[in-house]
Amino acid sequence: MSDGRTPKIAVRRLEKSFGPKRVLDGVDIDCAVGESLVIIGGSGTGKSVLVKCILGILHPEAGSIRIDGEETVGTNRRNRERLMHKIGMLFQGAALFDSLRVWENVAFGLIQGRGMERAKAREIALTKLAAVGLGAEVGELRPAELSGGMQKRVALARAIAAEPEIIFFDEPTTGLDPIMADVINDLIITLVRQLGATAVSITHDMVSARKIADRIAMLHRGKIVWQGPTKDIDSSDNPFVDQFVNGRAEGPIQMEVRAL
Amino acid sequence: MFTFLASVGAAFFGFLAATGRLVLFAGMGLAALLSPPFYPRLILRQIVYMGYYSLPVVGLTAIFTGMVLALQSYTGFSRFNAESAVATVVVLSVTRELGPVIAGLMVAGRVGAAMAAEIGTMRVTDQIDALTTLSTDPFRYLVLPRLLAGLITLPLLVVVADVIGVFGGYIVGTVKLGFNPASYLTQTETYLERMDVISGLVKAGVFGFIVALMGCYHGYHSRGGAEGVGQATTYAVVSASILILVANYMLTTAFFGT
Numbered sequence: 430m431s432d433g434r435t436p437k438i439a440v441r442r443l444e445k446s447f448g449p450k451r452v453l454d455g456v457d458i459d460c461a462v463g464e465s466l467v468i469i470g471g472s473g474t475g476k477s478v479l480v481k482c483i484l485g486i487l488h489p490e491a492g493s494i495r496i497d498g499e500e501t502v503g504t505n506r507r508n509r510e511r512l513m514h515k516i517g518m519l520f521q522g523a524a525l526f527d528s529l530r531v532w533e534n535v536a537f538g539l540i541q542g543r544g545m546e547r548a549k550a551r552e553i554a555l556t557k558l559a560a561v562g563l564g565a566e567v568g569e570l571r572p573a574e575l576s577g578g579m580q581k582r583v584a585l586a587r588a589i590a591a592e593p594e595i596i597f598f599d600e601p602t603t604g605l606d607p608i609m610a611d612v613i614n615d616l617i618i619t620l621v622r623q624l625g626a627t628a629v630s631i632t633h634d635m636v637s638a639r640k641i642a643d644r645i646a647m648l649h650r651g652k653i654v655w656q657g658p659t660k661d662i663d664s665s666d667n668p669f670v671d672q673f674v675n676g677r678a679e680g681p682i683q684m685e686v687r688a689l
Numbered sequence: 690m691f692t693f694l695a696s697v698g699a700a701f702f703g704f705l706a707a708t709g710r711l712v713l714f715a716g717m718g719l720a721a722l723l724s725p726p727f728y729p730r731l732i733l734r735q736i737v738y739m740g741y742y743s744l745p746v747v748g749l750t751a752i753f754t755g756m757v758l759a760l761q762s763y764t765g766f767s768r769f770n771a772e773s774a775v776a777t778v779v780v781l782s783v784t785r786e787l788g789p790v791i792a793g794l795m796v797a798g799r800v801g802a803a804m805a806a807e808i809g810t811m812r813v814t815d816q817i818d819a820l821t822t823l824s825t826d827p828f829r830y831l832v833l834p835r836l837l838a839g840l841i842t843l844p845l846l847v848v849v850a851d852v853i854g855v856f857g858g859y860i861v862g863t864v865k866l867g868f869n870p871a872s873y874l875t876q877t878e879t880y881l882e883r884m885d886v887i888s889g890l891v892k893a894g895v896f897g898f899i900v901a902l903m904g905c906y907h908g909y910h911s912r913g914g915a916e917g918v919g920q921a922t923t924y925a926v927v928s929a930s931i932l933i934l935v936a937n938y939m940l941t942t943a944f945f946g947t
Contacts, residue, residue: 486818510824518822524815542824587823597822 435498437462437595437627438483443492444651445478452478453489454651465621465628467642467659469635469673471682474648476631477521480597483629484518485509496595514542517588517626521600523580525572525587532558532568535586543591557586561616578609582616589620596621598630602637614640635674638662647673649682714906718836721829728834735838739800739897740845746799747792751850754787755779755857763866775866776876779858784885785945788850790937792843793896797929801904804835805925808908809918817909832909835901843897844890851889888944895940896933903929 436459445453452475460466470476481487483494485501494501496512504512517538525534533540535557536550545553555565561582572580581601588596601617602610614637621628621641632638638645639659646656647670655667662674672680762778808831811817820827855877862868904925911921 481818484818484822486821506826510826513822513824516822518819520815520819522814524819526816526819527810537825538823541830 436460436495437464437497438629439493439495439498440479440483441493441495443479443482443489443494445475445482445487445489452651453482453492456492456648456651456653458646458653458656460627460629463625463627465618465630465641465643467630467632467638467645468648469631469633469638469645470648471633471673471684475651476648477599479648480518480599480629480631484516484597485512510542514591515594517591517593517596519581519584519588519596519598519601521603523572523577523584525580525583527572529571530568531563531570531572531575531583534572534583535568535590537587538591553590554586557590558583560589560620561586562612578605578612581605581609581613585613585616585620589624589626592624593626595627595629596624598628598632598641600632600634601630602632602634607636610634610637611640617641633673635676710910711902711906714909715902717828718832718902718905721833722837726829727837728830731830731834732837735834736842739796739835739838739901740842743792743796743799743842743846744849746795747846747850748853750791750795751783751788751854752857754791755783755854755859756861758782758787758854759858759861759866763862772866773876775862776858776868776873777880779862780855780877780881781885783854783858784851784881784889786889786937786941788847788854789843789889789892789896790933792846792850792893793900793933794930796843796846796897797900797903797926797933801900801925801929802922804901804904805908805911805921806918808832808905809911809921812909812911813914813918828909832905835905836898839897839899839901840894841897843900844893847889847893851886884944888940891944892937892940895936899932899936900929903932 438460440456440458443453443456444451456479458466458468468476468479478487482489483501485504489502492502496515499512501509501512525531526537529537532551532554535554536545536547539545539550539553540547555568558565558568563579563582563586567575567579567583572583575583585601598617601613605613617628617630618641628641630638630641639662642659644656645659645662646653647667648654649669654669655665657665662670665671668681672682678684758779759775762775763772766772766774766778808817811831817827817831820830859870859873859877862873863870907921907925907928911917
């Protein structure tokens with residue numbers, strides 16, 4: 430457990446490449462206990478790679494990632510599984526298991542990861558589904574029978590089912606209509622507060638970022654180019670942030686497009 | 690010239706790297722067999738899917754293979770008055786070679802492709818990463834039950850294929866070629882040795898492992914959406930089929946080679 434001063438997550442000089450392409454180029458960022466950090470940045474700037482490195486899904490070439498002060502880079506499988514008990518994750522495409530019913534998806538981490546009895550896990554799953562506004566009848570459906578917004582809500586219920594200390598949200602509102610996106614944002618805020626969890630979200634949806642973040646960091650070309658409280662995002666005096674927040678094509682961030 | 694050599698070298702090193710990755714994957718699979726968790730419910734589900742649902746296709750191919758074998762061997766042996774060897778040739782060919790190989794190839798087409806498609810889809814839709822975040826080792830949860838099911842199920846299927854294949858030869862031999870049923874069965878039984886059946890079952894275990902390994906390996910490493918999953922499926926079937934034939938030669942040499 431954290432003592433309150435140690436950052437919940439501390440990333441130092443993190444580097445990750447795919448072949449010749451360096452995606453993370455010395456990332457330094459902290460996330461305090463109970464904080465909601467949102468990492469913004471354009472597509473392909475390494476936001477998802479950063480989160481996958483923290484989760485241990487990808488292995489960085491250099492740098493350090495500490496969770497509650499404990500180094501996680503290069504840790505063994507047993508330690509990784511123990512660390513994963515602290516973590517929940519909402520994937521961009523929901524990543525629900527097609528072969529399982531909705532309630533089994535939500536209860537999966539409890540049954541397989543923690544060895545809980547199915548009946549008890551089902552009860553918890555239905556409670557979590559109710560918390561995201563879905564009835565018990567939805568629990569009996571397959572993921573393919575749900576709309577995109579419902580799938581996101583099920584994925585959110587799955588992410589919080591084991592009441593984790595840290596929750597990652599990967600593009601939680603991408604692909605949703607504005608009203609459903611706002612519903613998801615409200616659910617994220619409410620559930621993270623109820624759990625007292627630390628939240629790390631990655632998004633390029635500024636409406637969502639402004640709503641759910643305590644602090645925002647911007648990732649560009651593998652580096653954190655700015656970070657600060659959400660209220661300072663419009664007065665950052667950072668040309669990258671200004672261009673991104675205002676959605677302008679002109680500025681220091683150049684898209685590589687060629688004339689037809 | 691230099692470009693040609695460079696591309697040959699790159700292809701060679703690529704082949705070595707792919708072989709190394711496959712061997713490491715197989716080694717991880719074998720090592721995982723030694724320690725829990727084993728997910729018995731998933732193993733049982735895979736055994737039912739791989740075995741029970743493959744019975745029609747394996748049974749049909751086995752019976753027609755046995756029937757054709759009886760016809761062809763009769764045609765050949767009748768040229769030097771050795772028709773009485775038909776029953777022996779059928780039973781030895783089916784138990785030693787055709788039963789395991791045909792069952793292996795059929796299961797590679799039916800099950801290996803499905804494994805690669807299912808695991809590949811899970812890979813490209815982040816479901817495998819989701820398993821990791823839910824404190825579940827995806828290798829143990831997805832790969833291990835399939836490898837174990839392959840090892841266990843194919844020998845069982847081959848027992849069925851052997852019986853049906855020999856029965857196919859018996860039907861053609863007695864109904865079409867005019868053999869006496871009792872003497873056909875006596876011929877079948879007299880020259881069949883325990884080792885003939887055992888070697889076929891050992892082969893089946895190896896082939897089942899190969900089918901599951903290639904399906905899981907190509908699915909697990911698929912990339913790039915629907916196209917990548919399609920490629921994984923093709924690679925799984927083609928590589929499993931080739932490896933089955935190569936392994937069949939090596940095992941035959943090991944069992945019966947001089």
